Amino acid sequence: MVSNLDAVQDELAASGFPPLANKLAGRGFRARIATRDLGPLRLVSLATPESACVGRERDARDGENLAVKVMTRGRTRIGQGRGEAELGPADLVLLDPTRGVRFESTASAHVTILVPRRELRIRPAQVDRLIGVRIDGNNGPGALVSALARESARSVTGFRAGDALRSAAAVVELISVALEARLGDNRPGPDERLRDRITGYIEARLADPGLSPPGIAAAHHISVRRLHKLFEDQPLTVAALIRRRRLEHCRAELAGSGRTITAVAARWGFADPTHFSKLFKATYGYTARALVTSNSARTTKTLTAPPEQDGGRQQTR
Template sequence: MIGDLATFQDELAASGFPPLVNKRAGAGFRARIDVRELGPLRLVSLETPESACVGRERDASDGDNLAIKVMTRGRTRIEQGRGDAELGPADLVLLDPTRAFRFESTASAHVTILVPRRELRMRPAQLDRLVGARIDGSHGPGALVSVLARESARSATELREAAALRSAAAVVELIAVALEARLGDEQPAPDERLRDRITGYIEARLADPDLSPPGIAAAHHISVRRLHKLFEDQPLTVAALIRRRRLERCRAELAGGAPAGTGGRTVTAVAARWGFSDPTHFSKLFKTTYGYNARALTTSNRARTTKTRTAGPEQDGGHR
């Protein structure tokens, strides 16, 4: 049992949870955390006192996992995206750790399954519809996920590697079935389908420096006003979405280094490749968004490359 909020938050962060601010933690704080691995999944069992927590939006690069929270005791209200879920025992909810959220709960116990995003293969529009939405854990696929999550949290360490991988695959498959069933309960409205198409259109044309709301609206035969109306309840406006996705592409390319045979890539070249024609504007925008200069990524890559090349001969005995 942990009796210190700071220690508890450190252990939560180490397990892969986003940073939380608990507004109700008092001097008598007591909580328990148990982390177990099941193949590519991480199962985090928590017992917590009455809580009111807020989690801030995080950078997309910090969100390798999605989270399935399964209640075992107590009640919780969670708000994320457009969802506002009231959860009781056995109920579950999908959460995106990169998005802002808030929750209030009684003293409770719950199991959270951290699932690599690639395992669920969900499109952005599907995530928008599912995050923060209650999934009934009393019947159907939701009940199977609920039972399996609680049992897996207890017995994960008893499984051999092959059995753990097969069990993880079964858990992921059941989660996918439960999420698909929830999607079936809420067919997307025409506006959501149109927004999904527009998001895909933007993603495919991020390198086009002329990509802009007027051009996007014209390509979809709608007015600019209608385009902005489609995105008014989304986390980002159209222009902000274009800017954020371009920045993420630039950051990923700079962090990954230049492909072989390119002779290196400067910050200016990468920025231009993803639609930023003004290097000064790009540098300021990158620093404001991420808190450090884009050039720091290329410097870090050069240092890693130099270290690897220097270490190479030593690792193979100096023979070529």
């Protein structure tokens, strides 16, 4: 369907994209947009006229998904993090909806796959190296992802729930392979390798309430100052990374485990329930209790509603 700028921005925001200021959009702006769901994935097809857009950083609560953008027509220059990619037809790029982004494009069309972070088997430090980096969509694993994304945007309809989940898992697997292959093409330097090891160390010990920069530095035989230097050009400091990953684990578990808030907080290193509750609210904009209540209501509704097929849907205006 054809939409004006406000309608397109509303649809993108509803799908988890950051608000974009388009410097070239006027009253005559027209675009085509359609969304389809495949299990936990959302595919967004968008065709726009020539554009020059800037998007600001977003709150951490908007960081559930990563986005794989696949060009189908036209060219675009897109910058995010330390990467800047020149994309042509079939090329793809990994984007983080919580980070600032800028891009300039000719009249173009693309398909974006929104993938829950937890579904990808790459570590946060690896994501940092991939954000905003061009992945060749004409050769190797990238070509498979590119072809699948373009075809899926047209044909994802009528899937039963189980089939949709298995198909989504296959898509995620291909994306993971393409990202890992790109990491191999862009081998990290000594500092990046050390930072990767430290990030993995942190991830494996998030449940330890004693996890802290001094202990992390000692375990890697470096000074605390050196540790902080390694992370000074990263989106998060060491302490903030620990806090963010713990909160993300807590939020995921509270949304589906049925355990109490106090138990989940303690499991992920938050010994003080009051401090955890304040930190959760400050980070996500809603309380942990509200998340548990909302999930309970959705679960009850699902149990009482008739089964539905998990297929595609196209928005119209």
